[in-house]
Amino acid sequence: MFPFPIGWIPFTEFIQAQYYNAWLGPANWIGKNILSIPYEITILPNGSGDTTFNYVLIFIFLVIAVAGTIVWIILDSKRTHYEKLWYWFIVVLRYYLGVVLLAYGFVKIIQTQFPAPSLETMLQSYGESTPMKLLWTFMGYSKEYNFFIGLTEATSGMLLFFRRTRLLGALLSIAVMSNVVVLNFCYDVPVKLLSTHLLVISVILLLLDIKRLVAFFILNKTVAPVPVQSVYRKPWEKTLYIAAKVVFIGGFLLIYIGQGVMRQAQLSQSTENGTALYGIYDVQEFILNGDTLPPVTTDTRRWKRMYIRSAESVDIQYMDGASIRWTCQIDTVHHAINLASMGAAVGTLYNYEVSHNTMIMTGGEPRTMITFLVKKHDNFPLLNGQFNWINEYPNNR
Template sequence: MMEQLQSAAEEWSFLKKLGFRFFFTLFVLFVLFYPNGFFPYFDYLFEIYIQPFRSLIPWIGTHILHTTNEAAAHPTGSGDTLYDWVTLFFISMLSVAVTIVWSIVPTNRKNYNVLYYWLTVLVRYYLAFTMLTYGFYKVFKLQFPFPSSGTLMEPYGNSSPMRLAWTFMGFSKGYNYFTGFGEVFSGVFLLFRRTKTMGALLSLVVAANVMAINYCFDVPVKLLSTTLVVMSLFLLAKDLQRLLQFLVLNTTAAPADIATPTFKKPWINKALVVVKYGTILFIFVTYIYQGSEALSQYGDDAPKPALYGIYTTEQFVKNKDTLTPLATDSLYWHKLIVGSYGYATVMAMNDSLHAYVFETDTAAKKITMYTDADTTNKSILQYSQMNNTLQLNGIWQHDTVSIKMQQFPLQNFRLINRGFHWVSEYPFNK
């Protein structure tokens, strides 16, 4: 079995034992219910054991919490769904119940030093791999893409707080590197016992900043980011007195106790070292490979669609009648905004926006447009492009149209052409 830590003779107080039992149960359950890709391919195992709870959680929401809507599990890209919050309630109540039972059962155990060590290992690796995941996404600039043509045309006032945050982050590649490497370094430091305090301090700063953005800009990852802050504080709790002595009181701080429980059979300890470094190497190779592959599909350097950009209408002919561009007209195209991922937006003269699936056949010089709500009603337009002029001819909503458009150079946007300046005589806040 395992040899005890040096402080094995220390006797914990009842409150310390109580707190440990609760957080031990809570953190273990949180990792199991919110793996968050904390280990590659762990999701396959997650899909097996989570199945019974996908029926239990909605039942708890309906019959115990009396939620108005059903707390059903459904992938939406949000980490703060009703299902997620009911799950958090469930594991919190289960942690309280386990803590009570654990405290009632008679035991002569003076402390939980060994179990505490393995809990910190779990929390360190979960926090580290989460930081590494988000960090590499920023380093490869996959999480926050550069503002699209549609975003550049959207007024500030029409933007959601989350879109505003995404635009702010996506504009600067340098700031992505700064925040991304901060997360990567904190993750690396957390992987080793000697640097875990440094990693926890750095992850606390990084995670607190992310949490603040999530709360202040209504980004639906509040639950996870808050947990990362709590986990960082948990890892720092043991060193709190040392940190106060060194950082606040300016006195000598004792070295950290980084003793680790070991198995009596040496081969087991050696095997654990091999597994640890093998896992770290696997994680880094996986993140770098996946990030490099994703760059060609989702990053700023990914190929843009053939007609990507913003086009302003110069002439709109409907059924052989040339329409006058009136400010109240909801039919006349004022602008066509072609974005990535097969979508485009038509801005009418009255500034109303209409989103369409936008399929381009470059060989046949043909565009097919339709809405997600009605995939059967499709409009087909032939296109020709010369220099910056785009000509569209065909059927649009059962009418024959001929539309002549002029492409708007994206470099004309101040956000893009302003650039960087070491010397500024006056603030350029426009």
């Protein structure tokens, strides 16, 4: 969990980065001399939580934990219990798991973790996608399913913040995280280590009541409630504790909501809100210098498809399958598009006319004049599918 909550609080990411940088040297030495890793470890946490660095770091922590436990037992062999240490250990587990589940819950509720499938994804075949991409497309298709899963994660996280609802939060967290772990392993999502640890933490929180659960659900016995003892000695301690909890939980809620709103704004700017011409266009007719080029799959000049991603970016796919990203400037008042290769200062100006889903573009130098007719590709069954109460036949195609 360390250095939590550093890295989760805004403006503390650089401290977290320095923490991981400090482990890079030891990780490389242990990886080379003990684990016999034949290559240098250079990749630090970058969105993938299953890098070589992560696995070596887990190994280091395991060795430190085992060695520390042995030394602790020897030096403190006369102590009969660790009730206070165990109490705060459970508190830290509850709050860490609660914060992480809140984070994952809100990015699904606001649908920024699994955004709706892009038009580019619509043209990608199942066979061309990776297992992780397939999962992201499946999850992103339904806003309602995103909301359901996100609400379940966020609810389990909120329940873990309170001692009276800790068991219910642990049960719900195990249900949620078991599914997440299986998805990560089966679809090769590089969050296997983190999700597995979150599931283990959920199980630890459940084990506090394992005897009561077995007696109630399996042995059919009456189970007495667990007394919730006050941890406050003075009234002001309770007030301070409640205020700190409100600030902690409320602060993270504001952070996640704010981040979600900002991310949603970024996504909308990069899609159809970025330009009225957003979409994928199939090139139906391509005229170069007065000659109509047939759609031959080996042609490296004729365009096959144009994907207007935003008001600044266009992807051009050629007949041979090659795809190149261009920068663009779109003038919707004068119906003009300026296309330039990435990094180029000067581009090519095209005038366009739009009629329904069809657009005619003309531009280029007089000796390389290009005119082509494109039709907007928007007939996707996945995007046009609707919910039906009655299905006379399964619509599985």
